[in-house]
Amino acid sequence: MTIKNVKDLNKIRKTSLATQKKHPKKVLVCCGTGCIANGALKIVDSVRDGLEKRNLKDVTVEILKETGCHGFCELGPLVIIEPQETFYTKVKPKHIEDILDKSFLDNEVIEPLLFTNPVDGSKITKYNDISFFKHQQRIALRNLGKISAHDMNEYIGVDGYQALAKVLFEMTPDEVIGEVTKSGLRGRGGGGFSAGRKWKICKDIKADKHYVICNGDEGDPGAFMDRSIMEGDPHGVLEGMMIAAYAIGAKEGYIYVRDEYPLAVKHLEKAILDCERTGLLGENILGSDFSFTIKIARGAGAFVCGESSALMKSVAGEVGEPRAKYVRSVVKGLYDEPTVLNNVETLVNVPTIIRKGADWYSSIGTKKSTGTQVFSLVGKVRNTGLIEVPMGITLREIIFDIGGGILDDRPFKAVQTGGPSGGCIPESMLDLPVDFDSLTEVGSMMGSGGLIVMDDKTCIVDIAKYFLEFLVEESCGKCTPCCEGLYQLLKIVERICAGKGVEADIEKMERLSENIMLGSLCGLGKSGPNPLMSTLKYFKDEYIAHIKDKKCPAGVCPELITYEILDNCTGCMACIPACGYDAIEGKKKEVHVITQDKCTKCGACYAVCNFDSILVS
Amino acid sequence: MIHITINGKVVQAKDGEMLLTVIRREQIDIPTLCHHEAVEPSGACRLCMVEITKPSWDGWCDYVTSCLYPAEDGLIVNTHAPKVNELRSSILDMFLARHPKSPEIRQLAAEYGVMKTQFEEVVDGDNCILCGICTRICDTMGFKAISMVGRGHGKEVAPPLNMAPAACVGCLSCAKNCPTNYIEYNMKNGGLTIWKKDFEMIACTECGATTITKEFAEYLSVNRDIPFDYFEKCDACHRKELAGTMGRIANWDREARS
Amino acid sequence: MNKRFIVKPELCTGCRSCELACSFTHAIDGVRSLTRINPIDGGFKDLWVPVTCLQCDDAACIKSCLVNALKRNPVTGAVELNHEVCVNCMACVAACPFGCAILDTQTNLIVKCDLCGGDPACAHFCPTKALVWELIKKAVKKTG
Structure with a gap:
């Protein structure tokens, strides 16, 4: 049906809510990319078959929900039984019969599939009792894992497009901008610029056309929050864009999605099509004067295309290289017209801000960084995944309460924030409240919200090398300091890792980094040396250990470590076949010996030894 | 007209013209490797960076590429501030590491110590400094026969699919404007080879001298409305022809008078 | 500008003073440039024709330039070549039907007459007044 006015919209909402009430019993299957990779689509099929067998075929749509990502991807596929909120992890098709019989039709709980608390080994039944979820506050991720990702009616059922109706009929564009400015919403793409102010600047420029672009080119290694949002709540993104477009007077919008996100593209395409069919996109939306269209622009996945000027070039069909921004893209962006470019997460927050008000939003978080932030928590923590927490929460709370602490109870060493251009934060700063400004102050950044936790077995020089490798690989190659400078930084770090560093290298790196930051064309180059500079600042000792003592304290850099077999070797011979290079010799029940010349330091012997007889030093 | 201060001297400039233009007009030497007046500035080499400030900036300075920064009234520019000099030599150092064999780079680097x-x-670093002058000129001239391929350290200039580019007319503008003379071409026996594509040069119908390729002449003839026979003689023979025509007229005049 | 450059072959003796004047006037850093004017044998006894750019109205050189390095000076009427913009593609050299855009092989620059920005040196130095830079009115009277 078409949605010609607010009345039509509310009718759908009512119907949707009534259906929900009629069928409180639901099976939610997480169909985020992580869970799909783990076989969620097979689970969906099994549930569908199971429902058919139980003569529930007619109400399958109401019962079975293919939801967006819950964020707890490592335990996928996830299945939740409503209304009990029973949370099952690592579900396989063979479990479905049991789940349907016992848990869905009856109120039983299938213990083996429940989440195991990594701290004490107890089983937790309910979704919201798990510490990973308990400490979160979900605004941007509000609909993820709750509704069918591609069903517009369900989105409308959870107050979807109410904010759009509100701005179109109750607010002027200036009031919308005022509300968003007042809410304190800052760009979640990394820059942290006030979204409201950006809109205001753009609106105030007289031009033939204004554009809204949604930046879904998420390129940081390990970050997948934008992906999850686009996959799991595409209508939320569209509604945010529509509100932004209304505020600045844009008639056309683009969503820039990388081609590596096929599911996001699929869901967004469906959402756009649904909106166009019903009239939520197009001419005179909801019977107002506001007209707006959205197109999807697919990027080829270059990291640099997340940079605003490169992104706009890419949307326009040119080579995605940044340009110098003495004239900002808000003023002269896509096709040289004023353009608002907002990140997915920024836009998806907007409808809620409009619905609940700026005061409500600014009451969350800190004074200067309001609201919540989505992080992807990965690395050496027990619970990894996507989380949304209020700004100002401490790193300790994130890592130890939500993340459940460090894997294997090893000591915490550092946390890397902000993606490849961010920095490493040491243990002494664990109580740092996380917001835009505090992170920048300590030499890191919010970035798009990546959090990589490291334990004592992580070599900090190796980490710096990893990020530099990434940045060198992803540098667009336009300007010299970024392309050549980062390459040379990498060469120096590689030399240090190989035990060939000299003391002068540290100063050389510092000076080169300064020049790269000063001389680079775009933000990626300017922040490129960050991972090196922050590790050099907080972990200088480790660099010096590599350079002076030719030792890698964490036992990672192959050239700086040796593998030895200790006297407590039982002579079990397990390590001999494990070594692919015939470096280990020994007889049964005699202490084995590693021939150092042949050893490639791969660690295979260490992995198979059951007696802790292999010493890495 | 606006006024800006460059190295302590107040100079006039047009509002919005790029700082580099003003600096060069004042005969101040700052190096560039990716700048060519025929094409839009790109800001790739970063050598033309200068220090700018304004009295209202409270002592704060910014560092910008002068080729891309529009002049504003009251701007104070220092083209050789210590930080700028250090940055320049650092960038030239990076260039030198990448292109150790390029004589042009070596000379410029030596100038900065x-x-x-x-x-x-x-x-085995090659001499292509990825300044993009060749590709930008090719784009501006309307051929778009070559472009940057790849990214980062492995980027290179190449025609599509590394095959003889259909769009190339063999005008040689890419090769002739390469700051490091990296682009190779071969001209012999009335033929030209560049980017793996072979061209035939037009030979003067009088003396056989060659000027441009047949493809280029055809392109100009079709797209720029120039009669093709203009291209069939070399400039020297054209001049001789003109002298002959004018000579005949002058001779009539002379004979008529005598 | 109401002045016009006039060539009178009947007065030319082929002394080549114009070439010298042109060469030195357009010298760059003390290096002589290729002359833009050449007295060429007109094919008859004692007849020399100083050949130089005619500053055509519908100039083939301007049409042939793909980077807009050639522009007409609205004051002097001369077609001027901006060397900073020129990419040396030789299009104008090939396109000029009078051969008056020339490649200076010493400096590798394409050169053409620019009327010295409004005061042609060759006219100053021509001992026989075969080259004159004169007011248009006068010229109209004489020929008309």
Whole structure:
């Protein structure tokens, strides 16, 4: 049906809510990319078959929900039984019969599939009792894992497009901008610029056309929050864009999605099509004067295309290289017209801000960084995944309460924030409240919200090398300091890792980094040396250990470590076949010996030894 | 007209013209490697960076590429501030590490005191500095026969699919404007080879001298409305022809008078 | 500008003073440039024709330039070549039907007559007044 006015919209909402009430019993299957990779689509099929067998075929749509990502991807596929909120992890098709019989039709709980608390080994039944979820506050991720990702009616059922109706009929564009400015919403793409102010600047420029672009080119290694949002709540993104477009007077919008996100593209395409069919996109939306269209622009996945000027070039069909921004893209962006470019997460927050008000939003978080932030928590923590927490929460709370602490109870060493251009934060700063400004102050950044936790077995020089490798690989190659400078930084770090560093290298790196930051064309180059500079600042000792003592304290850099077999070797011979290079010799029940010349330091012997007889030093 | 201060001297400039233009007009020497007046500035080499400030900026300075920064009234520019000089030599050092064999780079680096790079030299580094002058000129001229391929350290200039580019007319503008003379071409026996594509040069019908390729002449003839026979003689023979025509007229005049 | 450059072959003796004047006037850093004017044998006894750019109205050189390096000076009427913009593609050299855009092989620059920005040196130095830079009115009277 078409949605010609607010009345039509509310009718759908009512119907949707009534259906929900009629069928409180639901099976939610997480169909985020992580869970799909783990076989969620097979689970969906099994549930569908199971429902058919139980003569529930007619109400399958109401019962079975293919939801967006819950964020707890490592335990996928996830299945939740409503209304009990029973949370099952690592579900396989063979479990479905049991789940349907016992848990869905009856109120039983299938213990083996429940989440195991990594701290004490107890089983937790309910979704919201798990510490990973308990400490979160979900605004941007509000609909993820709750509704069918591609069903517009369900989105409308959870107050979807109410904010759009509100701005179109109750607010002027200036009031919308005022509300968003007042809410304190800052760009979640990394820059942290006030979204409201950006809109205001753009609106105030007289031009033939204004554009809204949604930046879904998420390129940081390990970050997948934008992906999850686009996959799991595409209508939320569209509604945010529509509100932004209304505020600045844009008639056309683009969503820039990388081609590596096929599911996001699929869901967004469906959402756009649904909106166009019903009239939520197009001419005179909801019977107002506001007209707006959205197109999807697919990027080829270059990291640099997340940079605003490169992104706009890419949307326009040119080579995605940044340009110098003495004239900002808000003023002269896509096709040289004023353009608002907002990140997915920024836009998806907007409808809620409009619905609940700026005061409500600014009451969350800190004074200067309001609201919540989505992080992807990965690395050496027990619970990894996507989380949304209020700004100002401490790193300790994130890592130890939500993340459940460090894997294997090893000591915490550092946390890397902000993606490849961010920095490493040491243990002494664990109580740092996380917001835009505090992170920048300590030499890191919010970035798009990546959090990589490291334990004592992580070599900090190796980490710096990893990020530099990434940045060198992803540098667009336009300007010299970024392309050549980062390459040379990498060469120096590689030399240090190989035990060939000299003391002068540290100063050389510092000076080169300064020049790269000063001389680079775009933000990626300017922040490129960050991972090196922050590790050099907080972990200088480790660099010096590599350079002076030719030792890698964490036992990672192959050239700086040796593998030895200790006297407590039982002579079990397990390590001999494990070594692919015939470096280990020994007889049964005699202490084995590693021939150092042949050893490639791969660690295979260490992995198979059951007696802790292999010493890495 | 606006006024800006460059190295202590107040100079006039047009509002919005790029700082580099003003600086060069004042005969102040700052190096560039990616700048060519025929094409839009790109800001790739970063050598033309200058220090700018304004009295209202409270002592704060910014560092910008002068080729892309529009002049504003009251701007104070320092083209050779210590930080700028250090940055320039550092960038030239990076260039030298990447292109150790390029005589042009070596000379420019030496001018900034970099005789030998402190970084690791790129083994078999070529002389293409990825300034993009060739590709931008090709784009501006309307051929778009070559472009940047790849990214980062492995980027290179190449025609599509590394095959003889259909769009190339063999005008040689890419090769002739390459700051490091990296682009190779071969001209012999009335033929030309560039980007793996072979061209035939137009030979003067009078003396056989060659000027441009047949493809280029055809392109100009079709797209620029120039009669093709204009291209069939070399400039020297054209001049002789003109002298002959004018000579005949003058001779009539002379004979008529006598 | 109401002045016009006039060539009178009947007065030319082929002394080549114009070439010298042109060469030195357009010298760059003390290096002589290729002359833009050449007295060429007109094919008859004692007849020399000083050949130089005619500053055509519908100039083939301007049409042939793909980077807009050639522009007409609205004051002097001369077609001027901006060397900073020129990419040396030789299009104008090939396109000029009078051969008056020339490649200076010493400096590798394409050169053409620019009327010295409004005061042609060759006219100053021509001992026989075969080259004159004169007011248009006068010229109209004489020929008309």
